[in-house]
Amino acid sequence: MKKENKNFALVLFILGVFITALDNGIISSALSTINYSFNVSEVHGIWGITLYTLGMAISTPIIGKLADRYGRKKLFIFEISLFAIGSLLVALSPSFLFFLLARLIQSIGGGGIYIIASSHVLSTYDRVQQGKLLGAMGAVNGIASVVGPNLGAIILKLTGHWNWLFIINIPIAIFVIIAGGMVIPETKGGDLKKLDYRGLTLLTLGIFSFMAGITNLRSERFLQSISGIQVWGAFMLGIIFFALFAVNERRIRDDTDPFLPYQLIKNQGFLLTIFMGLLSGTLIAVFVLIPSFVEQRYGISANTSGIWMSGIGVGSILGAIIGGIMVSKRGAVNSLVISGGLSTIGFGLLAYLSNNLALFLVFSTLAGIGFGMLMGAPFQVLMKKIAGTKDSTVALGTLSVSRQVGLTLAPTLYATLIQGGFSKLNLAKLNASNVEEYYQKILSMGKGVQREQLLNNFYEIAKGAYQQMFTMAVIASVLILVGSLILKKKQF
Template sequence: MTKKQPATLALITLIVGVFMSALDNGIIASALTSINYSFHVSEVQGTWGITLYTLGMAISTPIVGKLADKYGRKKLFLIEIAIFALGSLMVAMSSSFILFLAARIFQSIGGGGIFIIASSHILSAYPKSAQGGLLGILGAVNGIASVVGPNLGSLILNLTGRWNWLFLVNLPIALLVIIGGLTTLPETKGAVDKKIDLKGLITLSLGIFAVMFVISNLQTGQLLASLIKPQVWLAGLLGIGLLVMFFQFEKRVSASVDPFLPYQLLKNKGFLLTLLMGLLSGALIAIFIFIPSFVEQRYGISADNSGIWMSGIGLGSIVGAGIGGSLVSRLGAAKTTIISGGLSAIGFGLVAVASPNPLWFLVSSSIAGIGFGMLMGAPLSVLMATFAGEKDNGVALGTLSVSRQIGLTIAPTIYATVVQMGFSSINMNGSIESYYRNLLQTRTEGHSSLLTQFYAVAQQSYQKMFVIAVVLSAIIFLGGWLVNKPKRDAN
């Protein structure tokens, strides 16, 4: 077997592992109703299956990245896959909702490190000329998973009739990944030979948990009201205090301890700017959630067909992730970030002001998808690796992933609040969706004007959401320009 063959097989192993973990929340979203029914819980209670998984991933990701740097990326990758598989089995076999939630937390510990370790391995084991393209492939895999996840979940649910199989299918895939990892992945490590920063690890983990708790308790349409609830603002203050404490610990860490997040990175403007762009890229990805409702309520497309119109932004993001990897190799990460931010701003701008029909929306959203899809894999990861150096690749990529996850978690609440405020001019006495369904069911001559009014209000309401996306994309464009500025000044 040639050297190229093991490298190819190792890459396939990483891709399959990333794809398996990235599918999870997309698949479970299609079965939430069935899961809630089987455990006799409400819709609000049922969302904790996703919320706790997100919390677990946010906390475990930077920890696993650091441990992988210290003890070996191959070793931690296989452990993560095994934990994810065992967690999947525990979820599928849960006999109560409490056990289900506990299993989801355990599963998240495995899911949190798979993408980060795969990215770190590529940055340490492959030549720089290939890194951009390979990271782009990993980003494209994430994009593909986000598009096919809900559809694949629905297919499995229809074929088996039981939501448990959504998690049991992970077991044979995980077994193949473990076998492939044992036989094809070389071991790589960061240059770390010091004590683990336990103080930093504990304070950062608890701080992230508190912040994510606040985010998960924000209520759509009642943003300010939910913020002033004692448990929310107290958790927010606790989270801020713990993060400030973490920064102080990292500033004063002794020479014999390997800092969890080196203080020189926290002082690096480029590192912090990349974290901000990561958070904003997560907020852009959250637009996916609202596409079906938008095309249904804006263009009058039936609910059964509304998901089809996600294909433009979904496929665009997949193509964009691949293009982003190629451009990083040719132009560099900063310039690629500039291009991606510009394309995203143009695409979302066209959606907001120049998409009078579904066909135009498909074209405009595809441009937006290509733009923010370029950010999903290579550019920001390569920037992080540049600022952190090989020694701290894992923790830097882990921190980037957490910032993206926070953006992905908080943005839907903000978007939904903006949309609901736009509909406040209509006296609906219920949710937007139920009001719209009633209009369609009672489409008489007297209600046709109400339906026309609804479509007009929907255009204005969702337009505000897409304008926010334009602003976020413009900030990413500016961030890429600022990161690239020192290079231009140096020349």
């Protein structure tokens, strides 16, 4: 294979990873607008994000296994095609239920892209190049979710319609399909075994159960809501499914590829890295909701709120570059320690001291640098080192899925906390059915003392509502920092 074609094929894989990860974040710039257009609450509206991430988590191991069996090129092109069809259906959605189903189709198309691209790198490039390329791919996968709102804000400003956020995927997908058919080589995996469908089903049911329980939580009536069967019953069901999943993984037969290989489960470094990967997914979810925060906290219009993600976007890209350099010079674990510290400081400042847009821009850039370092090379290189060459593919796939699980569960939790914070609003005062409708009615009022009082009260309540989300991000960052220090102490 010619070097030019080899490099171009890699670019196409990275482009595929980018556009599918982009849709984790691009929707956030129009989340309030979409909720308003379908007349749904913030908690229900967030399912447009969580179903997408859940679909990606479920489809990742399935598509990865099918790609190893039938050919990575075939599955890559199929996945991109399905992603494009799903994007078109999302853009044409006549109802919220249709919108959710279309997002699920879109996610199944996007779910296998990252693992196929990673497998391509491992089968095509030598060991010296693999670490660097996998790190770059991990950075693209994470950062795309952050730059998504920026791009979404630009598209919204130019078109005025959220539907175009998804239509833009179609010409890019067509280009990748045509070019990929021409230059991507066909590769397959060796030593093929059955996929662990039972484990995958149990894990999916466990995630769904926790999502259902979180959706029914009410932060303003926390003790009362958690005592209801809709919450504790769902959580108990989730724990049972996760316990059955763990038992299943331990008893897996030799002819089946386990979802979590038992020989790796016994490795403390592997388990800790998987947990930290899950926490990094919860941080991505924070960035997905920041455009709504900027709109409802500082009064920025929905069509331009994503632009204020520029500091985070630039910080994330800078952090990914710094992280890659640090991994080469100081090792993956030391890079994780520094990135966890920066992320903790950045989110802490956002939670308690971002009283104006200037401070928000500075603090969010700092958080972005820490986040970018996390999303880049450190996790990929560390996991490859812990798992070894033999299990590196399945370990990286598990790391990707753990991040998707965090990204799936966190938005529902954040939206529930935020909606609970907004419970202080008297929606009936303006005959509004949800927070966004209440806010839009205030904006449509004629200028005067009453309008200013209502706006100032709304912004103050929004500050407290979103503060809970940023506090959760601080906790996740601290846990990543602690996990990194443990790994450093154990000399991984």
